[in-house]
Amino acid sequence: MLTRLNTAVAFVKRDFLTAVSYKSAFAADTLGILFKCITFYYIGEVFESAVTGALSNFGGSYFAFLIIGIALTDFIHTSLETFGTSIRESQMTGTLEIVLLSPIRVPHLLLYSSLWSYIFTTWRFLVYLTFGALLFDLRIGSANVLSTAVFLILTVLCYAPLGIITATVIMVFKKGAWFRTMISATSFLLGGVAYPISVMPDWIATISYYIPMTHSVNGMREALLNGASLSSLTADIAFLSVFALALIPTSLVLFELGLARTKKLGTLTQY
Numbered sequence: 001m002l003t004r005l006n007t008a009v010a011f012v013k014r015d016f017l018t019a020v021s022y023k024s025a026f027a028a029d030t031l032g033i034l035f036k037c038i039t040f041y042y043i044g045e046v047f048e049s050a051v052t053g054a055l056s057n058f059g060g061s062y063f064a065f066l067i068i069g070i071a072l073t074d075f076i077h078t079s080l081e082t083f084g085t086s087i088r089e090s091q092m093t094g095t096l097e098i099v100l101l102s103p104i105r106v107p108h109l110l111l112y113s114s115l116w117s118y119i120f121t122t123w124r125f126l127v128y129l130t131f132g133a134l135l136f137d138l139r140i141g142s143a144n145v146l147s148t149a150v151f152l153i154l155t156v157l158c159y160a161p162l163g164i165i166t167a168t169v170i171m172v173f174k175k176g177a178w179f180r181t182m183i184s185a186t187s188f189l190l191g192g193v194a195y196p197i198s199v200m201p202d203w204i205a206t207i208s209y210y211i212p213m214t215h216s217v218n219g220m221r222e223a224l225l226n227g228a229s230l231s232s233l234t235a236d237i238a239f240l241s242v243f244a245l246a247l248i249p250t251s252l253v254l255f256e257l258g259l260a261r262t263k264k265l266g267t268l269t270q271y
Contacts, residue, residue, distance in 0.1 A: 037131045
């Protein structure tokens with residue numbers, strides 16, 4: 001157990017040192033979030049009166065509705081990109097085969113290589129909320145911290161397997177952007193990120209029910225804006241939990257199969 005913890009810390013330290021070596025990147029990233037918050041605020045000012053009825057469950061604020069949805073999509077982008085990026089960079093630097101031949105098990109390798117990305121994304125999520133609360137009257141004073149944390153974790157557990165499948169596609173076929181784009185676009189368009197599900201046609205709303213993002217953003221908004229407890233969000237929690245439990249082992253099996261295939265064909269280090 002201690003060895004695994006030390007290994008995880010080593011991976012985080014490596015990625016952290018790499019990130020901080022580009023000092024201007026942190027400032028630019030924070031400034032970028034501020035600009036996005038300003039943009040979303042004035043978009044909300046324009047459209048809020050037109051969608052007030054559809055936002056009644058969230059205090060009628062389109063800015064609050066939108067900023068939480070956008071902030072949460074960072075976790076989706078991280079989940080879909082971090083594993084594939086790690087695989088591609090290791091292929092290009094010639095270290096993939098060495099790492100995979102190490103004593104670290106594949107599931108642990110995937111977990112450790114993504115830790116820093118999720119830590120950084122969590123920081124970005126908090127920056128979104130901080131700017132929103134301090135500058136644009138985002139009212140999250142009654143937020144339920146436990147519910148918020150649970151939905152962050154469940155969102156990661158649902159989309160990380162899709163990221164692992166993306167990494168598998170990249171490893172086997174050397175191209176995976178199409179799969180990542182498909183998942184990301186579907187989640188954004190049908191998951192209720194920028195507009196309520198209630199404004200969609202009924203048949204599209206039915207499809208959106210089976211998309212994890214729909215339940216993630218609903219639970220997150222309820223937790224942050226309404227202070228909803230876990231007991232009042234059981235339907236969303238149940239869906240996300242079942243989705244994650246089904247997809248995590250499936251993604252790991254697919255990754256192992258992809259790894260075995262590339263080893264057999266001798267294409268593991270090709271990109």
